[in-house]
Structures are given as C-alpha cells and as structure tokens.
Amino acid sequence: MEPRARSRLPVTAAAALLALTAACTGGTVQGRPGASGLRDPYFPKAGNGGYQVEHYALDLGYDPAGGRLHGTAVITARAEQGLSSFNLDLSGLRVEGVKVQGAGARFNRTGNELTVRPAEELKKGEVFRTEIAYGGKPKALADPDGSEEGWITTGDGAVGVGEPVGSMTWFPGNHHPSDKATYDITLTVPHGYQAVSNGELRSRTDTGDGRTAFAWHSPEPMASYLATAAVGRYEVTTGRTASGVALYTAVEPEEADRSAGPLARLPEMVEWGSGRFGPYPFGTAGAIVLPAGTLAYALETQTKPVYSGAPDSEELVLHELAHQWFGNSVSPESWKDMWLNEGFATYAEWLWAEDQGEHTAQERFDAFLEGDTSVDGRAAADWDAFPPAAPPGPEDISGSPVYYRGAMVLHRIRQEVGDEKFFDLLRGWAVDHRHGNAGTAGFTAYAERRTGHDLKKVWDVWLYGKARPR
Ligand code: ARG
Numbered sequence: 004m005e006p007r008a009r010s011r012l013p014v015t016a017a018a019a020l021l022a023l024t025a026a027c028t029g030g031t032v033q034g035r036p037g038a039s040g041l042r043d044p045y046f047p048k049a050g051n052g053g054y055q056v057e058h059y060a061l062d063l064g065y066d067p068a069g070g071r072l073h074g075t076a077v078i079t080a081r082a083e084q085g086l087s088s089f090n091l092d093l094s095g096l097r098v099e100g101v102k103v104q105g106a107g108a109r110f111n112r113t114g115n116e117l118t119v120r121p122a123e124e125l126k127k128g129e130v131f132r133t134e135i136a137y138g139g140k141p142k143a144l145a146d147p148d149g150s151e152e153g154w155i156t157t158g159d160g161a162v163g164v165g166e167p168v169g170s171m172t173w174f175p176g177n178h179h180p181s182d183k184a185t186y187d188i189t190l191t192v193p194h195g196y197q198a199v200s201n202g203e204l205r206s207r208t209d210t211g212d213g214r215t216a217f218a219w220h221s222p223e224p225m226a227s228y229l230a231t232a233a234v235g236r237y238e239v240t241t242g243r244t245a246s247g248v249a250l251y252t253a254v255e256p257e258e259a260d261r262s263a264g265p266l267a268r269l270p271e272m273v274e275w276g277s278g279r280f281g282p283y284p285f286g287t288a289g290a291i292v293l294p295a296g297t298l299a300y301a302l303e304t305q306t307k308p309v310y311s312g313a314p315d316s317e318e319l320v321l322h323e324l325a326h327q328w329f330g331n332s333v334s335p336e337s338w339k340d341m342w343l344n345e346g347f348a349t350y351a352e353w354l355w356a357e358d359q360g361e362h363t364a365q366e367r368f369d370a371f372l373e374g375d376t377s378v379d380g381r382a383a384a385d386w387d388a389f390p391p392a393a394p395p396g397p398e399d400i401s402g403s404p405v406y407y408r409g410a411m412v413l414h415r416i417r418q419e420v421g422d423e424k425f426f427d428l429l430r431g432w433a434v435d436h437r438h439g440n441a442g443t444a445g446f447t448a449y450a451e452r453r454t455g456h457d458l459k460k461v462w463d464v465w466l467y468g469k470a471r472p473r
C-alpha cells in the first residue's frame with residue numbers, strides 16, 4: 004500500500020504540470036469547447052454555455068408558396084470563457100456556411116446542436132460576430148405536452164412561435180430564456196403579404212424583385228422563445244395609447260370582426276398595467292391574429308402576442324399583455340420557473356376583472372377552492388394536481404396548476420400582507436427585475452424582504468406542497 008501511494012504522488016504532480024502546460028501558451032489560457040446545454044431542469048440541451056448573446060440580426064426571405072425560408076443570422080455575442088468551439092441550437096434546415104469574425108469557420112451538426120469551430124480561438128470577454136447562412140423548409144416541433152410550436156404554416160403563410168424551444172426551428176441561437184438579447188428581424192416576402200415581427204417597424208422597402216422587406220427592431224432585451232415572425236395577408240392597424248406606446252395589430256381578415264371587441268380595450272389595458280405593475284416595459288404593443296386553428300394556444304410573443312383566430316375573450320388579451328411585464332420583461336431563469344409567468348399573468352386577469360367591478364380575486368380564489376364553475380369556468384380544472392413551483396415533468400410546465408395554483412399563491416400572499424404591501428410587491432418585483440431574469444427562490448426572498456412578512460407557510464403549502472391546500 005505504502006509504496007504505491009508514494010509512487011502515485013509524483014505521477015499526479017506530473018499530470019497536473021502537463022495539463023497546465025497544455026492549457027497555457029505564452030501566458031494565455033487556451034480556449035475549450037462551450038457547453039452544449041445549460042442543464043435546464045426540463046430542457047437540459049436548450050441554450051449553450053460559454054457565451055452570452057448581445058444581438059441577433061436575422062435577415063430572412065420567406066416564400067409562402069414553397070414554404071421555404073432562406074437567409075442569414077448574424078449573432079453578436081460575448082465570450083464568457085476562452086472558446087475553442089461553441090454551440091448554437093438549430094433544428095432542421097441546412098447550414099450553408101458559418102463565419103466567425105469574418106473568417107470561415109468549421110461547423111458540424113448533431114441533433115439540434117450546431118457546433119462552430121472558429122479559425123481563431125475566442126478569448127474570454129471578447130465580443131465576436133458569427134454569421135450563419137442557412138435555409139430550407141422549416142418544420143414544427145411537438146412539445147412534450149403534445150402541442151405544436153416552432154415554424155407553423157398557415158393556409159397562405161406561416162408563423163414562428165417558440166415556447167419553450169421552438170425558435171430553433173427557424174433561427175440558430177442560444178435558445179434558453181436566461182440569455183436575452185436585442186433583435187433586428189428583417190423579413191422579405193412577396194408583394195401582397197405582410198411580414199410582422201416583434202418591436203417597431205423601422206422600414207418597409209420594395210426590393211425591386213416583386214418582394215417587400217419589412218425591417219423590425221427590438222431595442223429591449225428579448226428571450227428567444229418570445230421572438231416571432233408572421234407572414235400572411237393581414238389587415239394592419241396602427242395607433243397609440245394615451246401615454247404614447249405605439250400600437251400595431253395585424254389581423255387575419257376573416258377574424259377581423261370577431262377580434263374587434265377583445266382588442267378594442269388593449270390601449271386602456273396597457274395604461275392599466277402600467278399603473279398596477281409599473282411602466283409598460285416596451286416601446287410598442289399590439290397583436291397578431293392568425294387564421295383560426297393555426298395553434299392550440301395564444302402566445303405572449305414580445306410586444307405582439309399571437310392569437311390563433313380571434314381572441315375569445317378580453318381576459319385572454321389581458322393575460323398576454325400581462326406577460327409583457329411577467330415573463331417578457333422579467334423572464335424566468337429556467338423552465339421550472341414557469342409559474343412566475345403564468346401564475347402572474349393569470350392573477351393579472353383576476354385583478355383586471357376586479358378593477359372592472361366584476362368578480363373579485365377573492366371570489367375567484369374561493370371558486371377554485373370550491374370548484375365553483377359559475378364564477379370562473381376554469382375552476383374545475385385540476386389546479387391542485389401538483390405544486391406550481393415543481394411541475395413533475397416538461398409536459399407539465401404549461402399545466403393548469405402552474406396557472407391557477409400559481410395565481411392562488413399570489414392571492415395567499417395578498418391575504419397575508421394586505422393590499423397595500425401586496426401591490427407594492429407586484430410593482431416592485433416588475434420594476435426591480437425589469438428586462439432581466441428571476442427565479443422562484445429569488446421571488447420568495449424578495450417577497451419576504453419587500454413585505455417584511457414571514458411567508459414560509461405560503462411557500463410550503465401553496466408553492467411547493469404536494470397535498471391539495473385547504
Ligand atoms: N404561454 C402561453 C400563454 O399562457 C401558453 C403556451 C402553451 N404552450 C404549450 N406548449 N402548452 O399565454
């Protein structure tokens with residue numbers, strides 16, 4: 004035993020020295036590959052390690068007749084370590100070429116991982132530019148819960164929706180909500196079509212070949228799952244809210260009549276939300292109403308939520324608007340924090356109804372506890388199936404407890420701390436984490452600090468507890 008142990012020491016030291024020599028050349032630490040995933044508890048391969056994106060410039064042409072997308076993605080990112088290679092998430096499509104800092108880079112693909120090996124290694128802290136030329140016929144993805152996301156074709160157009168991981172079907176990126184970036188999305192489509200995306204329309208240019216280029220700009224950070232691109236024969240309406248937020252709605256003509264009512268109060272809702280949750284986080288607001296039947300859900304795509312057919316209620320419009328504060332400006336750290344999106348957006352619906360003189364949030368809360376569907380038709384839903392902060396699997400992150408029991412968590416806090424402190428908490432949470440990311444542990448600590456109340460029982464029973472609370 005003794006001799007062996009002794010003889011191992013020098014070997015270890017030599018190996019360490021060798022490793023050190025290998026890692027250092029002329030005093031600088033050499034790069035290593037960036038991680039192929041961020042180990043999200045529900046989507047471990049989503050996102051990539053070793054860098055943070057600052058900006059995406061997508062310049063894409065879409066041909067509705069052939070269903071083909073073609074163009075370039077220019078990704079400006081900052082290296083967080085020395086990088087010999089790094090990954091992007093991309094599903095389907097063909098990569099035609101990759102350049103890093105203007106020089107041709109080697110790349111290969113396995114599954115949804117595109118690995119890029121720059122000609123020259125990237126130094127920690129370096130801001131670098133990756134240009135990917137790509138194209139093909141994008142395809143939709145099936146979510147773990149069975150619904151479709153990604154690039155979805157409609158009768159005469161298409162839309163990109165990405166919660167949680169569908170954005171990789173239409174552009175390469177660091178597709179995890181923890182990496183937010185600004186965007187410029189330019190979409191070139193045949194005459195007669197509108198192309199709609201997040202943020203503001205900077206220009207609309209006739210390209211001279213029978214097509215129009217729509218250049219959309221998002222100056223505020225955006226998680227990639229909130230990016231959208233909709234191509235279709237939409238009716239466009241523009242306007243402004245009382246406080247000056249620009250409005251842009253694109254509505255499928257067949258849905259225009261039925262959309263008018265629910266969308267009419269959007270400007271007023273923006274002002275209401277600003278009063279309740281702090282200033283509206285973006286320069287623009289609006290909606291995209293897709294042909295009916297395109298999706299099984301609405302999605303809070305940044306600044307312009309998408310609806311599959313006319314929104315069926317005013318409260319749905321309010322819900323997607325509320326996500327602009329909760330989810331889009333304050334984004335989840337991981338897909339486990341989904342209740343911070345859905346519980347808050349649902350509670351915002353309850354608050355809006357309460358402020359309209361309809362049912363109070365207390366009445367909704369009671370209706371859920373008692374399964375009284377006469378107050379809220381969704382009250383019989385299985386809101387108690389699991390704790391909102393611990394969905395059992397990726398198929399449950401959009402499950403009803405995340406929405407309804409999530410909202411009930413907020414109402415329980417309100418009961419404990421009273422209205423004044425509760426509304427201060429909602430607003431403080433949105434303002435203090437504006438354009439950032441936050442997780443569940445961050446929220447519980449913040450709530451206790453901000454209100455000065457010990458809320459452990461609420462967390463134990465309502466947020467994390469497996470048993471149905473009573
Ligand atoms: N976040 C969307 C909303 O609440 C719903 C997305 C549903 N997605 C799904 N895969 N079930 O507005």
Ligand code: ZN
Binds near residue numbers: 326
């Ligand atoms: Zn929602």
